[in-house]
Amino acid sequence: MIELTNIVKRYQQHEVLRGVSLKVADGEVCVLLGPSGGGKSTLLRTINGLESFDSGSIRVSDIVLHAAAGPERDAALLQIRKRVGMVFQQFNLFPHRSVLENVTEAPIHVLKQSREAAVQNARRILARVGLADKENARPGSLSGGQQQRVAIARTLAMNPEAILFDEPTSALDPRTTAEVISVMTDLAASGQRMIVVTHAMSFARTVAHQVHILHAGRIAESGPPEQIFEAPQEAITQEFLSEAARA
Amino acid sequence: MAVQCDLHRVPGFVPLALVCIAAWLTQPLTSPADDGLDRIRQRGTLVWGADQEGGGPFIYPDPDNPSLLTGFEVELAQLIAEHLDVKPQFSQGQWDKLPDLLDRGDIDLVLNGYEWTTNRAERYGLSIPYYIYELQLLGRVADDSLTSWDDLLKPADGRKRKVSLLGGSAAQDYVERFGGDNVDVALFEGATDAMDATELGLSGIDANVQDLPIWLFYAKGFPQLRPIGEPVGRGYYVAMARKSDQDLLRAVNEILLQALQDGRLHRIFAKYGIWNDTQMMRGLETDKSGGFVGSPDPAADGETKDAATASYQPSGGWTVIQKRGGLLVRSAGMTILLSITAMPIAVFIGLLIALARLYGPWYLGKPAAVYVEIVRGTPLVLQLYLIYFLVPKLLDIIFPGMELTINAFAAAVMGLAINYSAYEAEIYRGGIQSIPRGQMEAAISLGMSRSLALRRIIIPQATRLVLPPMTNDFIALFKDTAVCSVITVVELSKQYYIQARSAGAIVELGLLTALLYLAMSYPLSVMTNRLEKNLNQERRG
Known part of the structure; x- marks a missing residue:
């Protein structure tokens, strides 16, 4: 269970998150949609502490993250980050390491797995994302879609309870987007809990269990995709969906 | 958008505060304990400091074997060490920093043409002079407009005369006192550089004032230079020790006096062509019976300046590379x-x-x-x-x-x-x-x-x-x-x-x-x- 309760975040006077609450149950895929600047990425990044917040709390299983900075928060964050992975828009692979090393880096140095075990696991995961033949390549020599799949593999190697996807396909062309969406769909099917910020409507429509429309720092509307896409209640949702359809 | 910090900080590192160190500059110097001579005898070596770069006749690489040192101060150090029944050990130091090395306790004695001055006498133990130096004015052979010290004061071609000098030397003091605002000076770090510049007339230099022993030693190497007038500005080269090392100083004085009396110093100086009548003005020379003999060591009577066995021998070309290249590579x-x-x-x-x-x-x-x-x-x-x-x-x-x-x-x-x-x-x-x-x-x-x-x-x-x-x-x-x-x-x-x-x-x-x-x-x-x-x-x- 991941539970966000009343998250508020300000930049100086401006409130970018105005009391957001949501729950993601085990095995669930939660998609955050909404216009740019609505706070989707910021909300996602508060969950693993890449952004601080000013009030509210975040619960990941038995770990609770509060707003107040200090050693307690730091300790909680370290635990959360081991259990919750993140995939970035810009991949953020480690360019000085091979594909295999990108995947084994954290298991070896954070989880203290043996090198053999980590390598074995990494090869299995790379095969799963269709990159078994690229383990010795440098990230710089891969296509965007391949890099993003390595990034997913890197996260999976930590055996995460949940994965946060921050616009994972926004930097990709349609063909490589399809590669990545296919891997994500496959993951969802295997019961991987995910929170996804995306503009890929088809993914939201077909894979999500819950969709939240974020606008101006608030959740404007929540519901299963059928409801959000077929019978949106809020004007904001309707406007956003019609704009997305035009784009 | 600040990334959150976690507990693990960069390892602590406190940089050296140079300011604090600088504050110690003002601290009075502490002298090592007053046991100089005992320490030297225990150690079995007399560590003496000089700067080889100053060159002949003081201390310089032996032209025949440049990895060995020669010079009258090398022999002087040998003489003193023998008297103390220890071995001399040379320690290289930049000339103007030698007193600091003494303060630091790195060396026991400075033997490097250091002139007696009241300032130095206040801070350091200075021996009786081992050499009485004078200053020699040098001009170019081809330049007949300069024939006396007084000519220095007269402008030539509408500009002041320019004299090359070794920076920080007694010659600099002397010329500045003599010439005041009427003479320009150009300071050099090496005595031979100053003579070179004068010979070539670089940057309008007309003359050079040099310690006489240096001129006597190097004269052959600078055929385009000539001495002008009589030597002037007599002063003393003294050995320098820490003020507290009084035993050492007394022992140095003892051997210098002996060597002056029995002619050993005469022989050393004559070897480098720098013995002159000025040295005899102390009137210390005695024979075995202890009677004053009026002139130094009779055995050395026949010697003249020309009999010097060691003098400046400029060399060049492939030979010098062969001989000294190895030292450079090392x-x-x-x-x-x-x-x-x-x-x-x-x-x-x-x-x-x-x-x-x-x-x-x-x-x-x-x-x-x-x-x-x-x-x-x-x-x-x-x-x-x-x-x-x-x-x-x-x-x-x-x-x-x-x-x-x-x-x-x-x-x-x-x-x-x-x-x-x-x-x-x-x-x-x-x-x-x-x-x-x-x-x-x-x-x-x-x-x-x-x-x-x-x-x-x-x-x-x-x-x-x-x-x-x-x-x-x-x-x-x-x-x-x-x-x-x-x-x-x-x-x-x-x-x-x-x-x-x-x-x-x-x-x-x-x-x-x-x-x-x-x-x-x-x-x-x-x-x-x-x-x-x-x-x-x-x-x-």
Whole structure:
């Protein structure tokens, strides 16, 4: 269970998150949609502490993250980050390491797995994302879609309870987007809990269990995709969906 | 959008506060205990300091075997050591820093043409004079407009006369007192350089004033110079010891007196062609019965100035390279050793400073920034000097009675490392800042602590970026090692000055020295280029 309760975040006077609450149950895929600047990425990044917040709390299983900075928060964050992975828009692979090393880096140095075990696991995961033949390549020599799949593999190697996807396909062309969406769909099917910020409507429509429309720092509307896409209640949702359809 | 900090901070590092060290400058000098002579006898060696670069006839590389030293002060040291029943041990030091070496306790005695002055007499124990020097005015043979000291005061061609002088010498004092505003002076670091410049008439120099013994020794090497007028400005060369080493001073006086009386000093000076009647004015010469004999050692009566067996023999061409090249190559070894020891330390300190500035809390970051500014804003030569002469004093204050000291090599490495660490810190800071923020975010999102992320992800990437500029700095460091001669380290440049001045082969040995520096730095240049190329290729993917 991941539970966000009343998250508020300000930049100086401006409130970018105005009391957001949501729950993601085990095995669930939660998609955050909404216009740019609505706070989707910021909300996602508060969950693993890449952004601080000013009030509210975040619960990941038995770990609770509060707003107040200090050693307690730091300790909680370290635990959360081991259990919750993140995939970035810009991949953020480690360019000085091979594909295999990108995947084994954290298991070896954070989880203290043996090198053999980590390598074995990494090869299995790379095969799963269709990159078994690229383990010795440098990230710089891969296509965007391949890099993003390595990034997913890197996260999976930590055996995460949940994965946060921050616009994972926004930097990709349609063909490589399809590669990545296919891997994500496959993951969802295997019961991987995910929170996804995306503009890929088809993914939201077909894979999500819950969709939240974020606008101006608030959740404007929540519901299963059928409801959000077929019978949106809020004007904001309707406007956003019609704009997305035009784009 | 600040990335959250976690518990794991950069390892603590408190930079050296040079300001504190500078404060000790004002501390009174503490003298080693008053047991000089006992200490020398226990040790079995008399450590005496001089600067080979000053050259003949004082102390200079033996022309026949440049790895050995010769000169009348070398023989004088031998004479004194024998009298103390110990062995003489030479210690190289820059001429003007020799008193500091005495203060530091590195040497027991300075024997290097130091003139008796009231200032020196107040601070140091000065022996009776072993030589009475005078000053000689020199002009060009071809220049007949200069025939007396008084001519110096008359402008020639509408401009003041210009005199070349050894900086800080008695000759400088004398000329400034004599000429006042009517004479221009040009200061040089080497006596032979000053004579060279005069002979060639460089930058309008008309004349040179030189210690007479130097002129007597070098006259043959400068056929275009001629002495003008009688020698003037008589003064005394004295041996210099710590004020507290009174036993040592008494023993030195004893042997000097004996050697003056029995003619041993006469023989030494005559060998270098610098004995003259002025030396006899003390009227000390006695025979075995103790009676005054009016003239020095009868056995040496027949000797004239021409009978000198050691004098300046300028050499050049291939011979000088063959004879002295080996010494230069060996000194290049010291240059390399200094560089390859200092640079890794500089890079390591630089990294710590950069991390403290970028990620450390304010109480590490602020001092690190101050450290960089202070180290960058002060000359290397001053830093070396502070470390070499002040750190032992600090150690003595912190750990009294333990007699901790820092040897010249260690001080040189420390000074170079500290100096370059400031530059490497800035390079590293730039390198780390140019790593995209997403790298740190990705690393900590994988559960890495900040310090682990720095170690495994950020620093390795930054290091590849900073390697080319750091290799450039390494080349600069190679050349900066030359400054270490101020704290008695003889490396390639110093050895060049010593050899070139004593052989008069400025060009040949200069080319060889330049070649050696080039041979050391060129491979690094090639390496820098290769690293940059690789990096660019990598970036292009």
